[in-house]
Amino acid sequence: MSEDYHQMWSDLGLNLEAHDALLEGLAQAYREIFLTQEHRPKGMQYFDFVMSEIHGLRVKELLDARENGRKVVGSFCVFVPEEIILAADGISVGLCTGAEFGFAEAEQLLPRNTCSLIKSAFGFKLSGVCPYLEACDMVVGENTCDGKKKAYEMFAPLVRNLFVMDMPQMKTESGRALLKTEYERFLDAMEKLSGKTITSEKLRESTDIVNKKRRAMHRLSKLRAVNPTSISGLDALLINQVFFYDDPARFTDSVNKLCNELEQRVEQKPGVVPHTSPRILISGCPMAVPNWKIPAIVQNANAVIVGEESCVGERGTRNETETDGNNLNALLDNIVDRYFKIYCAIFTPNQSRLEHIKEMVSTYKADGVIHYALQFCQPYQMEAGQIENKLESEGIPVLRIETDYSQEDAGQIRTRVEAFIERITA
Amino acid sequence: MSEDYHQMWSDLGLNLEAHDALLEGLAQAYREIFLTQEHRPKGMQYFDFVMSEIHGLRVKELLDARENGRKVVGSFCVFVPEEIILAADGISVGLCTGAEFGFAEAEQLLPRNTCSLIKSAFGFKLSGVCPYLEACDMVVGENTCDGKKKAYEMFAPLVRNLFVMDMPQMKTESGRALLKTEYERFLDAMEKLSGKTITSEKLRESTDIVNKKRRAMHRLSKLRAVNPTSISGLDALLINQVFFYDDPARFTDSVNKLCNELEQRVEQKPGVVPHTSPRILISGCPMAVPNWKIPAIVQNANAVIVGEESCVGERGTRNETETDGNNLNALLDNIVDRYFKIYCAIFTPNQSRLEHIKEMVSTYKADGVIHYALQFCQPYQMEAGQIENKLESEGIPVLRIETDYSQEDAGQIRTRVEAFIERITA
Numbered sequence: 001m002s003e004d005y006h007q008m009w010s011d012l013g014l015n016l017e018a019h020d021a022l023l024e025g026l027a028q029a030y031r032e033i034f035l036t037q038e039h040r041p042k043g044m045q046y047f048d049f050v051m052s053e054i055h056g057l058r059v060k061e062l063l064d065a066r067e068n069g070r071k072v073v074g075s076f077c078v079f080v081p082e083e084i085i086l087a088a089d090g091i092s093v094g095l096c097t098g099a100e101f102g103f104a105e106a107e108q109l110l111p112r113n114t115c116s117l118i119k120s121a122f123g124f125k126l127s128g129v130c131p132y133l134e135a136c137d138m139v140v141g142e143n144t145c146d147g148k149k150k151a152y153e154m155f156a157p158l159v160r161n162l163f164v165m166d167m168p169q170m171k172t173e174s175g176r177a178l179l180k181t182e183y184e185r186f187l188d189a190m191e192k193l194s195g196k197t198i199t200s201e202k203l204r205e206s207t208d209i210v211n212k213k214r215r216a217m218h219r220l221s222k223l224r225a226v227n228p229t230s231i232s233g234l235d236a237l238l239i240n241q242v243f244f245y246d247d248p249a250r251f252t253d254s255v256n257k258l259c260n261e262l263e264q265r266v267e268q269k270p271g272v273v274p275h276t277s278p279r280i281l282i283s284g285c286p287m288a289v290p291n292w293k294i295p296a297i298v299q300n301a302n303a304v305i306v307g308e309e310s311c312v313g314e315r316g317t318r319n320e321t322e323t324d325g326n327n328l329n330a331l332l333d334n335i336v337d338r339y340f341k342i343y344c345a346i347f348t349p350n351q352s353r354l355e356h357i358k359e360m361v362s363t364y365k366a367d368g369v370i371h372y373a374l375q376f377c378q379p380y381q382m383e384a385g386q387i388e389n390k391l392e393s394e395g396i397p398v399l400r401i402e403t404d405y406s407q408e409d410a411g412q413i414r415t416r417v418e419a420f421i422e423r424i425t426a
Numbered sequence: 427m428s429e430d431y432h433q434m435w436s437d438l439g440l441n442l443e444a445h446d447a448l449l450e451g452l453a454q455a456y457r458e459i460f461l462t463q464e465h466r467p468k469g470m471q472y473f474d475f476v477m478s479e480i481h482g483l484r485v486k487e488l489l490d491a492r493e494n495g496r497k498v499v500g501s502f503c504v505f506v507p508e509e510i511i512l513a514a515d516g517i518s519v520g521l522c523t524g525a526e527f528g529f530a531e532a533e534q535l536l537p538r539n540t541c542s543l544i545k546s547a548f549g550f551k552l553s554g555v556c557p558y559l560e561a562c563d564m565v566v567g568e569n570t571c572d573g574k575k576k577a578y579e580m581f582a583p584l585v586r587n588l589f590v591m592d593m594p595q596m597k598t599e600s601g602r603a604l605l606k607t608e609y610e611r612f613l614d615a616m617e618k619l620s621g622k623t624i625t626s627e628k629l630r631e632s633t634d635i636v637n638k639k640r641r642a643m644h645r646l647s648k649l650r651a652v653n654p655t656s657i658s659g660l661d662a663l664l665i666n667q668v669f670f671y672d673d674p675a676r677f678t679d680s681v682n683k684l685c686n687e688l689e690q691r692v693e694q695k696p697g698v699v700p701h702t703s704p705r706i707l708i709s710g711c712p713m714a715v716p717n718w719k720i721p722a723i724v725q726n727a728n729a730v731i732v733g734e735e736s737c738v739g740e741r742g743t744r745n746e747t748e749t750d751g752n753n754l755n756a757l758l759d760n761i762v763d764r765y766f767k768i769y770c771a772i773f774t775p776n777q778s779r780l781e782h783i784k785e786m787v788s789t790y791k792a793d794g795v796i797h798y799a800l801q802f803c804q805p806y807q808m809e810a811g812q813i814e815n816k817l818e819s820e821g822i823p824v825l826r827i828e829t830d831y832s833q834e835d836a837g838q839i840r841t842r843v844e845a846f847i848e849r850i851t852a
Contacts (some may be wrong), residue, residue, distance in 0.1 A: 111807040111828075113539070143595045146572045149774050150808030164774070166600065169569045170592045181600050194658075348590070350573050378804065381537040382576030390518050 005056045008063065012135060015128035022101055022129045023055060028292050033296050037232055038271045041265065043258030044235050052240050054289070058145065058245060059131040066135070071194050074136040077144060078316040078342060079167060081183060081335050086206035086248070087198045088190040093132050094244030095121065095139065098288030100405040102127035109154050115374040116405040117288070118151045125158050132245075137158065138193055140186070143167045144346045145379050163189050171340065171347055174312055180336045203331045207321045213248050216255035217317040222364055223262045224306050225364050227279070228271030230262040233305025234295050240312045241289045273304045274343060278421050279365055283357050283387070284372035285311035285380050286316075291405060294372055296412050303421050306364040309357050310372075315342060318356075345379035353383065354390055368397040368424040370417070377405045397424045431482045436487065436696060448527055448555045449481060451715050459722050463658055465698045467691065469684030470661050471805060476668050480715070484671060491517055492563070499622050500562040502547060503570060504742040504768060507609060507761050512632035512674070513624045514616040519558050520670030521547065521565065524714030526831040528553035535580050541800040541829040543714070544577045551584050558671075562586065564619055566612070569593045570772045571805050589615050597766065597773055613758065626754045633747045633757065639674050642681035643743040649688045650732050651790045653705070654697030656688040659731025660721050666738045667715045667823035672821045676821040698731045704847050705791055709735035709813070710798035711784050711806050712742075717831060720798055723840050729847050732790040735783050736798075741768060743783075771805035779809065780816055787822055794823035794850040796843070801830045823850045 009019055029315045030051055050058070062072050072093040073085045085092040100116065102123025109126075110119055124130035133139070137177045140402035141164040168175030191198055220239065223230060239255060246254075265271065280303050282295065287310065298305055309315055319341050322334040343352035361369060369391060371381040381402065388398040399420040403409055435445055436737055439589065456477055476484070488498050499511045500521040508518040526542065528549025535552075536545055550556035559565070567578035567590040582588045594601030600743065617624055649656060665681060672680075706729050708721065713736065724731055735741055745767050748760040769778035773792045787795060794819060799806040807828065814824040825846040 003775070110809065111804070111810070113802055113804070113807060143774060146772070146804040146808070149595060150805055153775055153808070153812065161441060162845070166594075166596045166598065168592075169575060169595070172592065174592065174604050178600050178604065345576070346572070349579055376539055376802075376804075378537070378539070378572040378802075379576055381539060384537070384578070385535060386580065 003056065005060065008060060009055070009131060012131050013060075013128060014131060014134065018127050019055070019129045022099070022367070026099075026306070027052070029290055029292070033292050034234060034238065037234065037272075037299075040235065041231060041258055041261050043254070043261045046254045046258075047235070047238055049241055050246055051238070051289075054245065055131050059135055061247070062091060062093065062132070062135045066137070071137040071190075072135055073138050073140060073193075074132055075140040075142075075146070076117075077140075077142045077326065078311045079142050079144065079165070079339055079344070080140045081186070081339060082210050082248070083203065083321060083335050084183065084187050084190055084198070086209055087203040088194040088196050090190060090194055093136070094288070095133050095136075096124040096130035096288075097121040098291040098405065099124075110151060113376050114151070115147055115376040117285070117374055117377070118147050120405060122151070122155070125155070128156060138163055138189070140165060144344060145377070147376070147378075151280070153241065161193075163313045167346065169346060169348060176336060176340050179340055180332070182397065183332060183336055183339075198327065198328065200328045200331055203328060204323050204329060207323050207335070209248050211320040211323070213243070213252045213255075214317050214320055216252045216259065217243065219259045220255055220262070221264060221314060221364075223259060226266045226271075227365060228269065228275035228277070229279070229304050229306055230265040230271045231258075232272050232299060233280070233282075234292060234299055237287060237295050237305070237308060237312070238343055240308060240310075240317070241287070243317065244312070262277075273302070278303040278367045278425050279306045280304065281307045281309060281357070281360055281364060281366035281369045282313070283369050283373055283385070285374045285377055286311035286313075287372075288312060293403070293405075293407065293410060294370065294413065294417075297410065297417050298370065301414070301418050301421050303417075307360050309353075309360055311344070314360065315344070315353075315356070329425055345383045350383065355385055357387065357391065358396070361391075368399065368420065371398055371400045371419070373400070373402050375402050429482065431486065434486060435481070435557060438485075438557050439554060440560065441556060442559075444528075444553050445481070445555045448525070453478070455716055455718070459718050460660060460664065463660065463698075463725075466661065467657060467687050469680070469685055469687045471662075472680045472684075473661070473668055476672060477664070477715075480671065481557050485561055487673070488517060488519065488558070488561045492561070497563040497616075498561050499564050499566060499616070499619075500558055501566040501568075502543075502574070503566075503568045504737045505568050505570065505591070505770070506566045507612070507673070507765060508636050509593070509629065509633045509747060509761050510613050510616055510624070512635055513629040514620040514622050515618055516616060519562070520657065520714070521559050521562075522550040522556035522714075523547040524717040524831065525550075527555060536577060536657060539802050540577070541573055541803045543800055543803070544573050546814055546831060548577070548581070548584075551581070554834075560586065564589055564615070568590060570645055570770060571627075571803070573802070573804075587619075588682055593772065595772060595774060597679050602762060602766050605766055606758070609758060609762055609765075624754065626752065629754060629757045630749050631678065633749050633761070635674050637746040637749070639669070639678045639681075640746055642678045642685065643669065645685045646688070647733065647740060647790075649685060649692060652692045652697075653791060654695065654699060654703070655705070655730050655732055656691040656697045656703035658698050658725060659706070659708075660718060660725055663713060663718070663721050663731070663734060663738070666734060666743070667713070669743065670738070699728070699775075700836055704729040704793045704851050705732045706730065706847075707733045707735060707786055707790060707792035707795045708739070708798055709795050710810070711800045711803055712737035712739075713798075714738060718797065719829070719831075719833065720827060720839065720843075723836065723843050724796065727840070727844050729843075729845050732792055733786050735779075735786055737770070740786065741779075741782070743768075771809045776809065779784070780813055783813065783817065783820070784820070787817075794825065796846070797824055797826045799826070799828050801828050
């Protein structure tokens with residue numbers, strides 16, 4: 001890290017000892033997993049820098065922005081529309097989860113049968129190691145799965161200002177109406193929080209900013225479709241993860257610069273891996289920093305991940321928000337339309353997810369799909385079997401993995417991944 | 427059983443061998459748990475008869491009614507309004523669950539981390555042992571918890587005609603509007619299924635029938651508030667369970683006759699147990715036939731259960747539906763109002779549940795609360811800790827039990843229940 005941020009962390013009320021331990025573990029994992037990769041694009045240096053400063057410079061930027069009157073809004077879900085946050089001159093940040101940290105404390109509040117993502121979010125809070133959470137003016141929760149919906153009841157007394165959005169469960173007219181109502185309520189809450197009026201001009205501008213960010217991701221995805229692939233699965237996942245933390249314009253610029261480089265690589269060949277490397281699509285639960293367990297295993301098995309059908313991935317970044325419409329209501333309708341297409345497993349039925357997985361397999365020329373579900377994540381666990389059956393019946397090999405944030409099952413997963421890769425290359 | 431129903435079961439497509447085994451196990455458990463109780467009211471003979479004929483005479487009645495043009499509608503949830511089913515001259519029945527039967531088959535489709543209630547419903551279907559399900563013209567599912575919501579996706583291809591109702595997650599205006607839309611859709615579906623028009627007269631009549639059934643249950647509950655109690659917890663639970671199967675008018679009549687007898691008992695004293703018996707309120711997940719594990723353990727520990735804060739209990743039966751209003755829409759609004767009060771743990775926040783538990787503790791003079799959650803039932807597991815903390819902080823002792831439908835943990839639960847009873851009588 002370029003500076004000593006201990007004073008800042010202390011001012012935020014972090015537990016410095018625990019936080020140092022967390023950062024040390026994170027830095028070590030990053031070195032071992034990311035910096036040991038060969039043939040990395042130069043453009044990844046920016047993301048290496050972001051990661052090295054993830055609890056430092058970026059948090060300082062947020063605090064400086066707050067000094068200048070901007071509001072910081074944290075969330076855990078791709079259903080929280082960044083367009084609305086930016087339109088009120090706010091800053092959207094993803095909150096900490098993804099590591100087995102503070103689980104003992106979390107299990108004082110949560111049932112043991114709770115998924116790692118939720119336990120981790122509580123663990124970070126209860127052990128005082130998430131500077132983003134402490135720097136937030138508002139935290140936005142959402143009634144997606146039962147686990148999160150009920151967990152927010154217990155999270156509310158722990159954080160400064162929790163705003164919970166209700167969520168539909170079906171893609172019906174009523175479902176869309178509910179999402180619209182909730183986004184209207186959120187827009188009002190953002191106006192109140194910021195003291196600023198969200199005009200149609202501002203909303204169009206902010207939508208444009210978020211679209212540009214998405215478009216850069218689409219460009220990156222398209223480049224990954226070329227064989228041999230010019231970027232590793234781990235690096236691409238990392239960019240998808242940084243998507244939630246970084247300043248949108250700077251992030252967009254950095255992804256586009258990287259894509260310029262990758263385009264050259266695609267012309268010149270060869271890629272980061274030989275063109276014979278088995279190509280894997282990952283599908284399922286989101287992987288937040290530093291949840292790199294499965295991608296690292298896949299990569300060590302000499303396969304290459306070419307796409308993430310995930311909230312931290314294409315499920316989250318696909319589809320732009322339309323910007324036509326000359327009043328606030330029309331622009332908000334565009335936002336609702338865009339987010340209502342997200343086919344999270346909380347919806348029933350959820351046929352679009354299966355369709356998109358098949359489309360991704362075809363677009364990215366994947367040889368097989370690894371379905372990743374967090375233990376106790378009922379929605380994705382319940383879809384896993386259905387998806388496996390349907391893909392396999394169409395000749396697409398599937399490996400189903402259920403795991404948590406621990407490393408205990410890494411050996412067992414490695415064996416299964418290796419066997420799967422043997423199967424699809426046989 | 428009074429007759430040999432094998433031909434009927436065979437015609438329904440049941441697996442006769444498995445079904446015989448199920449009924450034999452059920453009869454034995456019933457004899458051991460219910461018929462060995464002392465000082466039982468005479469009025470329980472009716473319910474003993476119903477139970478002895480639960481897969482026999484009652485199923486024959488349903489099939490006879492179908493012959494006469496009535497439709498049979500099965501469901502798994504107290505949010506399915508019997509008023510609407512009856513108004514279309516239909517018959518509402520609760521579907522089979524509550525036993526660890528066919529779990530191996532169920533786990534072919536469902537994740538192992540699925541609650542016993544859902545696994546059991548699948549197990550009954552997949553092993554062909556639920557005559558109710560096979561006698562149904564329509565099965566109604568509902569998007570309550572994630573587990574059920576996603577499980578219905580896999581249940582749909584297994585049953586004749588599945589109608590899934592969406593459900594709200596918050597007690598907001600939008601939430602109520604969604605419930606209304608869904609009940610309207612259900613009313614239409616019932617009209618189509620039955621070929622009969624639901625008039626306001628019919629809906630008022632059917633509402634009256636269901637209200638009478640509820641009123642009989644309220645009368646029974648009130649009698650259980652008297653110390654010494656005149657009916658065992660197991661017998662009262664049984665009546666709450668039969669509530670979902672029996673003909674409404676006959677059931678109402680039988681409960682009222684039993685209450686007449688209990689009123690006399692209350693006057694004459696003593697009750698089924700000494701007035702010094704510790705009084706327990708059960709709170710949590712529903713207990714369907716033959717899920718009598720915990721009540722039997724409590725009763726064997728010489729405590730008496732005086733109320734069930736459960737869907738199979740007062741959460742399901744409290745509150746009548748208003749019958750004022752002179753058109754269909756007004757009557758439907760009454761129904762929506764009544765069901766929208768149900769404080770299932772799928773709602774967030776769910777403060778009403780805590781309030782009602784406290785009210786029940788006071789009304790039924792309970793000495794302690796046993797909170798019962800099925801393993802992997804996230805909504806009730808997530809509320810368990812919150813409820814325990816709040817009740818204990820107000821001096822109400824709570825024992826939290828998490829279990830499934832197996833008997834494996836019966837010994838361990840017995841030890842914990844005995845220790846709890848010792849604690850509250852100390």
